[in-house]
Amino acid sequence: MAKNKNKKKTGFGTGQTTNVSELGKNESLTLQDQLNGDVLAKLKLTKKNLVEEEQAKEAELEAQRAFERKQREKNMSFEELLEKYGDQGSKF
Numbered sequence: 001m002a003k004n005k006n007k008k009k010t011g012f013g014t015g016q017t018t019n020v021s022e023l024g025k026n027e028s029l030t031l032q033d034q035l036n037g038d039v040l041a042k043l044k045l046t047k048k049n050l051v052e053e054e055q056a057k058e059a060e061l062e063a064q065r066a067f068e069r070k071q072r073e074k075n076m077s078f079e080e081l082l083e084k085y086g087d088q089g090s091k092f
Contacts, residue, residue, distance in 0.1 A: 035043075076084070
């Protein structure tokens with residue numbers, strides 16, 4: 001079964017026919033080639049802002065976790081501290 005490379009495809013309900021070779025040329029264009037510079041610049045700026053926001057949220061969460069750890073340790077009973085640290089403390 002040999003495939004014919006120049007088969008014609010019709011659009012969905014449009015009645016238009018195009019060669020497969022023409023579709024291949026259009027598919028080789030990248031999204032960057034298809035968008036104009038302004039839109040591409042806006043997308044890059046938006047991506048940069050989202051990444052910065054995500055990093056800020058992660059830093060805030062880490063600071064919150066550290067604060068909560070310190071508060072839990074501050075509020076530990078003597079028994080909990082002895083269990084956690086045992087005889088590791090200095091003698092002076």
